[in-house]
Structure formats: C-alpha cells, structure tokens
Amino acid sequence: MTPIIRVDHLTKLFHLKQKQPGFMGGIKSLFKPQWKDITAVDDIRFAVEAGEILAFIGPNGAGKSTTIKMLTGILFPTSGEIEVLGYNPTKQRQQLAFHIGSVFGQKPQLWYHLPSQDTFNLLAKIYELDEQEYHKRLSFLIEAFEIQDLLTTPVRKLSLGQRMSCEIVASLIHKPKVIFLDEPTIGLDVIAKQHIRKVIKYLNEKEKVTIFLTSHDAGDVEELAKRTIVINFGRIIFDDTMAKLKKRFITSKIVELVVENGTDTFNFPGGTVVGKTAFSLKVELDVAISSVERLIEYAFSHFIVKDINIFDPPMEEIITAIYQQKEHD
Amino acid sequence: MTSHTLSFFSWKKKRDKYLEIVKVQSKNTTTYVVNLFSRSLVILLRIWVFTQLYTVTYRVAGATRIDDFTLPMLIWTLMITQSFQNSTRPYVARIIEEEVKTGSLAYTLNRPYSYLLFHYAGFLGRILPSLLTNILVGIGVCLILVGPITFTLSGLAGGTVLLILGYLIEFSLMLSIGLLSFWVEDVSAFVWIYTKGQLVLGGVLLPLTLFPDYLRKITEMLPFAAVFYTPAKLMVSFQPETFWYYLTIQLFWVLLSILTAVFLYRKGIKHVSINGG
Numbered sequence: 001m002t003p004i005i006r007v008d009h010l011t012k013l014f015h016l017k018q019k020q021p022g023f024m025g026g027i028k029s030l031f032k033p034q035w036k037d038i039t040a041v042d043d044i045r046f047a048v049e050a051g052e053i054l055a056f057i058g059p060n061g062a063g064k065s066t067t068i069k070m071l072t073g074i075l076f077p078t079s080g081e082i083e084v085l086g087y088n089p090t091k092q093r094q095q096l097a098f099h100i101g102s103v104f105g106q107k108p109q110l111w112y113h114l115p116s117q118d119t120f121n122l123l124a125k126i127y128e129l130d131e132q133e134y135h136k137r138l139s140f141l142i143e144a145f146e147i148q149d150l151l152t153t154p155v156r157k158l159s160l161g162q163r164m165s166c167e168i169v170a171s172l173i174h175k176p177k178v179i180f181l182d183e184p185t186i187g188l189d190v191i192a193k194q195h196i197r198k199v200i201k202y203l204n205e206k207e208k209v210t211i212f213l214t215s216h217d218a219g220d221v222e223e224l225a226k227r228t229i230v231i232n233f234g235r236i237i238f239d240d241t242m243a244k245l246k247k248r249f250i251t252s253k254i255v256e257l258v259v260e261n262g263t264d265t266f267n268f269p270g271g272t273v274v275g276k277t278a279f280s281l282k283v284e285l286d287v288a289i290s291s292v293e294r295l296i297e298y299a300f301s302h303f304i305v306k307d308i309n310i311f312d313p314p315m316e317e318i319i320t321a322i323y324q325q326k327e328h329d
Numbered sequence: 330m331t332s333h334t335l336s337f338f339s340w341k342k343k344r345d346k347y348l349e350i351v352k353v354q355s356k357n358t359t360t361y362v363v364n365l366f367s368r369s370l371v372i373l374l375r376i377w378v379f380t381q382l383y384t385v386t387y388r389v390a391g392a393t394r395i396d397d398f399t400l401p402m403l404i405w406t407l408m409i410t411q412s413f414q415n416s417t418r419p420y421v422a423r424i425i426e427e428e429v430k431t432g433s434l435a436y437t438l439n440r441p442y443s444y445l446l447f448h449y450a451g452f453l454g455r456i457l458p459s460l461l462t463n464i465l466v467g468i469g470v471c472l473i474l475v476g477p478i479t480f481t482l483s484g485l486a487g488g489t490v491l492l493i494l495g496y497l498i499e500f501s502l503m504l505s506i507g508l509l510s511f512w513v514e515d516v517s518a519f520v521w522i523y524t525k526g527q528l529v530l531g532g533v534l535l536p537l538t539l540f541p542d543y544l545r546k547i548t549e550m551l552p553f554a555a556v557f558y559t560p561a562k563l564m565v566s567f568q569p570e571t572f573w574y575y576l577t578i579q580l581f582w583v584l585l586s587i588l589t590a591v592f593l594y595r596k597g598i599k600h601v602s603i604n605g606g
Contacts, residue, residue, distance in 0.1 A: 014602055069435060072435075072439050073439070074434070074435055074438045074439050075601070075602070076598070076599045093438075093439070094440075094441045094442070094443075095441070097439055097440055097441040098441050102435070102436075102439060104432070104435050104436065106432075107431065107432050107433050107435055107436060108433065109433070109436040111353065111357055113357055113360040113361075114353065114356060114357055114360070118353055118356065119353075121349070121353075122349050122350065122353045125342075125345050125346045125348075125349035126346045126349070126350075126440055126441065126442055127441060128342040128343075128346065128441070154360075
C-alpha cells in the first residue's frame with residue numbers, strides 16, 4: 001500500500017531571541033541581541049497508511065504540534081520532505097486544505113458571538129460544498145455528535161464539552177480524508193471524552209478516515225490508536241503497535257493475590273505491596289528484579305492461594321515512564 | 330458542460346466564499362446593536378468639540394470661508410472623515426496580531442482560500458454596519474450643530490469612488506502592519522504611529538484646509554490623507570480636476586500598499602511560528 005502521509009528527514013529549527021529579565025536586560029538585548037536555535041523537530045521519518053489511527057505522543061515541547069503544523073502546511077520545515085495525500089503541504093496548502101481537517105483542542109475556530117450553525121454554513125461555502133451534499137453531511141454529524149439543541153445557541157453560551165463537539169463537527173464538515181486531532185479531549189469530562197472517542201472510531205471504521213492524533217490523555221491513545229509514535233526532544237523514540245509499546249515500556253506488573261491464611265508475612269524481592277486487606281494483596285512487581293513466575297511460585301509456597309490476577313500498569317503510568325526518559329536514553 | 334460553464338461555476342463558488350465571510354462578519358458585528366451605536370456616539374462628542382473649536386477659529390480669523398470652505402462645510406468634512414475612520418475598528422493589524430498571539434492562525438491559515446482576501450472580506454463585513462451607524466449619527470449631529478449643506482450627485486459619486494479606494498489603502502496598510510506580527514508579535518507601536526499619523530496628517534483631527542498651502546499640498550500626497558480625508562473633502566466640495574488629482578495619488582498608494590502587503594505575506598509565511606502547544 002502507498003502511504004498517504006510520508007515524512008522524510010523532517011527538521012524544524014526555531015531561531016529564538018533570548019531576553020535577560022528586567023529593564024536593563026531589555027536594553028541590553030536591544031543593542032546586543034542573543035539568539036538561540038531550538039530544534040523542535042529533529043530529522044524524523046515516518047509514513048502513515050490510509051485508514052490508520054496513529055497516536056503521535058510525547059511530553060510538552062517534544063515537537064508534536066510543530067509536526068502537525070508542518071503536515072498541514074501552516075509551518076515551513078527547515079529541511080526534509082513531506083507529502084500528504086500526494087500534495088506538498090508547503091507549496092500546495094490551499095489544495096491540501098480541501099482534503100484534510102484539523103482540530104486544535106486549545107484553539108477555537110467557531111465564531112464566538114454567533115451560533116455554531118453560522119460557522120458551519122460559512123465553512124460549507126469556504127470548502128465549496130454542494131448545498132445538498134452539505135445538508136446531508138451536517139445532518140449526519142448533528143446526529144452523531146448529538147448537537148441538535150446547540151445549533152442556534154451562541155457559542156459563548158456553550159459548555160466546554162458542547163463547544164468541543166461543535167469544534168470537531170466544524171472540522172469534519174467537508175468530509176476530510178485525513179484528520180489531525182491535536183488534544184481533542186483536553187479539559188473534557190469522562191462522558192464527553194467517551195462520546196468523542198466513539199465518533200472518531202466510527203469515522204475511521206465506516207468512512208475510512210485516517211486519524212492522526214496527539215493527546216496527553218492515555219485513554220484517547222489506548223482506546224483509539226493501533227499504532228503509536230513517541231516523540232521526545234524532537235526525535236522519534238518509538239514507532240510500533242500499541243502492544244509493543246506496552247511490552248517495551250512496561251517495567252512493572254500488578255499482581256493481585258486472594259489468599260486464605262493472612263497476608264502479613266508477605267515479603268518478596270522486587271514486590272511492593274500497594275494495597276492490602278486481611279485476605280488479599282495488590283503487589284507491584286519490578287520485572288527488572290524478579291519475574292511474575294517467581295512471584296507466583298513464592299505465593300503458592302507461602303500462602304493458600306485462592307485467586308491470582310495479573311495486570312499491566314495503567315497506560316497513564318506507561319506514558320509517564322516514556323516521558324521521563326532522558327534525552328540520552 | 331463546457332469548460333467555460335465549469336470555470337464560471339468554479340469562479341462563482343470562489344466568489345461566494347468571500348461574500349459569505351462578509352455576511353457572517355457583518356452579522357457578528359451587529360450582534361450587539363447597542364454596542365455598535367454607542368461606538369458611534371464618539372462621533373457625536375468629537376463633532377461637538379470640533380464645532381466649538383472651529384467656530385472660534387473662524388471668528389478669530391474674521392472669515393466666513395477658509396480655502397473656500399465655510400464652517401458647516403468644514404464640520405461636515407470632519408464628520409465624514411471621522412465616520413470613515415471610526416468604522417475600521419477593530420483594526421486588521423490588531424486582529425492578525427491576536428491570531429499570532431493566541432495561535433488561532435493555525436485555523437485561519439489552514440483553509441482553502443487566500444488568507445489576504447479572507448481578511449479583506451472580514452474587513453468589509455466589519456466596516457459596513459459601523460459605517461452606516463456612524464454616518465446616521467454623524468448626519469444627525471451635523472444637522473443639529475451646523476445645519477445642512479448642499480451635496481452634489483457628482484460629489485457623492487466621486488467621493489464614493491475615492492472612499493472605496495481609500496478603504497483599500499487603509500486595509501492594505503493595516504494588513505501590512507498586522508503581518509509584521511509574523512516577526513515581532515506585538516505591533517501596537519506600529520499601529521500607534523500609523524493612527525496618530527492619520528489623526529494629525531490625515532485630516533481626522535485637523536482639517537488640511539486650515540494648513541498653510543505648502544503643507545496642505547504635501548500632506549494631501551501622503552497615504553494618511555488619501556485614505557479618508559480626500560474622499561470626504563470631495564463629497565463636500567467636488568471639483569473634477571481635484572477628483573483626478575486625488576485619484577492618481579490614491580492609485581499610487583493602492584498599488585504600493587497592496588504590493589507591500591503581498592511581499593510581507595510571502596516573506597512572513599515562511600517565518601511565522603504559531604504559538605501554543
């Protein structure tokens with residue numbers, strides 16, 4: 001299969017002016033400005049197939065948003081090549097814009113004082129949609145996102161969750177083939193998050209829309225993505241399936257033991273008790289020190305075991321572990 | 330369908346998107362009608378002050394006409410200039426600066442339209458309702474304070490032509506200032522210099538008619554006067570040769586300001602860094 005996004009040796013450098021604090025610092029920087037080069041994206045390569053849901057994750061300042069902005073053509077790369085749906089985003093931004101959608105969770109695109117319906121109508125004209133095609137599409141999105149009652153309310157009066165649903169609808173109105181989602185669930189409650197994830201999944205499965213997702217929300221990544229790219233300090237440090245991500249970055253296992261004869265005597269190297277009742281134990285096992293098999297052997301030899309459950313640590317912790325890796329790792 | 334029919338539909342769709350931007354922006358501007366009218370009340374206050382000030386000036390000079398302008402003609406010219414100038418707020422430069430600061434440029438740049446025409450359509454959508462309310466309030470104030478004056482059809486037509494070009498110069502200059510925010514982020518100093526230049530040398534505060542002859546000739550050639558003063562002056566006192574003279578000056582500034590804006594956009598787009606995660 002030919003990839004629909006192709007990124008080759010992509011680099012983005014920002015040339016930033018440095019300022020000393022205080023009044024004198026300001027004067028000094030007027031006469032003797034100091035500049036610093038920041039490599040936001042450092043020689044990255046990857047490709048995305050049509051219909052994929054890709055999570056592009058990393059800590060703050062890792063280069064995720066910069067990459068998305070270069071993929072959509074609104075930032076010019078310092079070097080390297082990008083191709084999205086056969087277009088060069090830098091040179092063919094307007095042509096590409098007809099086929100892609102983007103949601104920047106922290107930035108509004110809806111007209112603040114007007115009802116969202118006005119923004120949708122405007123976008124239909126901007127994307128040169130046929131009237132009939134537009135109304136059919138809008139009806140589908142209104143139903144999918146359950147925003148029937150919000151269309152005539154001025155955007156400023158919507159809750160964050162309601163506004164976010166409308167923001168996403170605005171990005172989908174022209175049936176994009178690729179959607180770039182930059183923190184789409186930021187600040188939302190659990191129900192709103194679940195709802196948005198459900199619709200994203202639906203669009204991917206039914207309309208074969210390729211999803212390029214960046215999120216700090218482990219739930220988004222775990223529930224939506226099949227493949228994950230981890231970027232840190234501008235470089236890709238991992239690019240594989242979600243299963244392999246867990247395998248590589250999981251340094252501990254959670255083992256739950258239900259026993260009959262009391263839990264006070266538990267003492268196992270690498271095993272930390274993180275939860276305890278009279279007849280059950282929750283142990284976090286450092287797999288670098290010991291293995292799950294040894295822990296089970298130990299449990300059977302010291303306790304009357306009624307039940308054992310083994311879990312991976314929550315995705316949140318895995319992502320934290322990845323982010324905490326130092327540059328030299 | 331022939332290729333001509335197809336290209337007509339394609340052109341129509343492109344035109345429609347900019348017209349829709351004008352429409353939505355106008356709707357946005359008129360959301361708060363009270364706010365719109367209260368902004369126009371500034372004209373009332375200023376025209377009252379000007380009337381007091383220039384009544385004394387004419388009395389002290391002992392003249393009924395200065396540079397062929399009677400006091401009512403002078404006040405009407407000031408009112409029209411003020412109405413034109415007041416309708417351009419919020420300035421395009423400020424809007425672009427805000428887009429850069431908040432990072433909403435990520436959306437406004439990422440659409441299938443010309444970024445410059447998008448802002449021009451937005452500019453038209455903002456000025457049309459404001460201009461209407463400003464003129465309505467201004468006419469009322471002038472009628473009460475200095476009474477009516479005679480307008481000619483050629484004056485109104487010629488002045489309107491110059492006004493359309495004047496707004497184009499204003500837009501292009503403010504756009505150019507706004508585009509500087511792709512480099513410096515905060516353009517308030519540039520906006521301040523331009524607007525104060527307009528106040529002093531553009532006939533918004535001081536009618537150029539009252540300037541010494543050599544200074545009036547110089548200032549009439551500057552973009553500050555070409556934007557709003559010369560259209561307003563021509564509406565009040567039309568002379569064909571003056572119309573062609575002002576039109577030539579305006580066309581020069583139209584060309585230069587558009588070229589400057591396009592040049593800055595092409596350079597700036599490669600330089601811009603969009604704030605926020």
